[in-house]
Amino acid sequence: MIIDLPSTTTSKVNKKLVDLRESGGAVALGRVLTLVIVTDEVTGTEEAIEAANLASREHPARVIVVAKGAREAAPRLDAQIRVGGDAGASEVIVLRLYGELVDEGAGAVVPLLLPDAPIVVWWPTDAPEVPAKDPIGALAHRRITDSAAEDDPIATLQTRVRSYVEGDTDLAWTRLTSWRAVLAAALDLPPYERVTAAAVSGAADSPSTDLLAAWLSTYLEIPVRRVDQPRIDGMYSAVLERPSGAVELVRPDGKVGTLTQPGQPERRVALQRREVRDCLTEELRRLDPDEIYQFTLEGLPGVVHESATQAASATQAATGQQEAAAKQSDTDSAATREEQA
Structure with missing residues (x-):
């Protein structure tokens, strides 16, 4: 089931979720976390939602998608609620932000967060330079980026060394x-x-x-x-x-x-x-800092x-040095045998 709420507010979205729960039990409450996906409205949104739906079969979650639209448009929030077969084992809330609201993603997300549940933020592409200082990233227990999806993967990975905060991880690491x-x-x-x-x-x-x-x-x-x-x-x-x-x-x-x-x-x-959905599923299994990833990042400048x-x-x-050393060893051995003879 997909319900569109054009030109709406987060309070109306919340009210609609409650109505769905009371009228038909379409939205269950057995969620273990809130997964916030920050993406571009034009590219990558549906692919990210599909990966989250597949991961939700192991980690039932409320998925909030912040899709940033055109900044030149009039300020507007278009929402969409997906439940049932269109949301895997989750409930998916898509928030499409336009105009001045593009920079207000955190304000739109906060009213929809599950109470007393961990928060994970995932940027499928175009992650901020310092995820922990991003307004949405600052809300999270875990922050997932993917340097392989950036325009310059190696340069992006180097920035992760400087910006690392406990809770950060990268799907390029999970693929290993x-x-x-x-x-x-x-x-x-x-x-x-x-x-x-x-x-x-x-x-x-x-x-x-x-x-x-x-x-x-x-x-x-x-x-x-x-x-x-x-x-x-x-x-x-x-x-x-x-x-x-x-x-x-x-x-x-x-x-x-x-x-x-x-x-x-x-x-x-x-x-x-490995597919993105498999890497995402693995990362959602843990909410504590990945110390091995942290120590690996510290060794990255030496690569x-x-x-x-x-x-x-x-x-x-x-190989030439080894062969030369072996020949020299044979020569020395022969000379030693001659002296002994």
């Missing part, structure tokens, strides 16, 4: 959950050696690749090379160097990864590129991009 789980599990298998160096490769504009490099560098306390791969979307590979051989996780097709390491059979791992050509040259140079 499977990668981090596979790599951590691989290091739990023999031979239990320390990782000495690592390389992570992916698209040049992939913020998830930067975050994986920062995560490995921060928690393993090792140098990590970040390699830009041409003609690749998102993450491509992660290589962890150990004395007995490398642990390699490669996903060439964006769907299935291959894990190889010395002394273990080659494994195929499901690494399907340096290099091209695939530079990486290949570095690998060849390292």
Whole structure:
């Protein structure tokens, strides 16, 4: 059921919600949180609502969509209430703001918040530079952004380092959950050696690749090379160097990864590129600060991009040094045997 309320007020929207509940029980009260989605009226609104509806099957919520319209228009609030099959397991309230009301999103949201329920704010695109200082973001326990959806993902990710406040997170980080789980599990298998160096490769504009490099560098306390791969979307590979051989996780097709390491059979791992709805569902499972994400951000300034050509040259140079060292070792051993003879 979709109910349109053109040129309305938040008090009228609230009254309509109460009427729906009293007349037919169309709007249930079993909501665990309020999810506020801040988006542009023209692009991304329906996609964000669809993702929220799917996530609501695990996290029933009141979803409030603040869709910012044209600033040049006359001040007006158009509302829409969606319940039943049009709202998943949630109730969806779409607020379309025009004119001077575009900057009054927080004032429109406050009267519609569920009492005594956590508040999560999600910007599918165009998040503020400092989410915690945004009028709507300041209301929230958790603030979800997506640097991959910005015009300049890498630059946006760098601003997250400076603007981080407890409760912030980024869906570019959430997309790494499977990668981090596979790599951590691989290091739990023999031979239990320390990782000495690592390389992570992916698209040049992939913020998830930067975050994986920062995560490995921060928690393993090792140098990590970040390699830009041409003609690749998102993450491509992660290589962890150990004395007995490398642990390699490669996903060439964006769907299935291959894990190889010395002394273990080659494994195929499901690494399907995650949908926004799956990432959103995962983030709604927790309302406490993500300390691992925070520490990863602190290591992000140390991530340096290099091209695939530079990486290949570095690998060849390292291989040459290893071969030279091996030859020198053989020569020294031969000389020692001659002296002993």
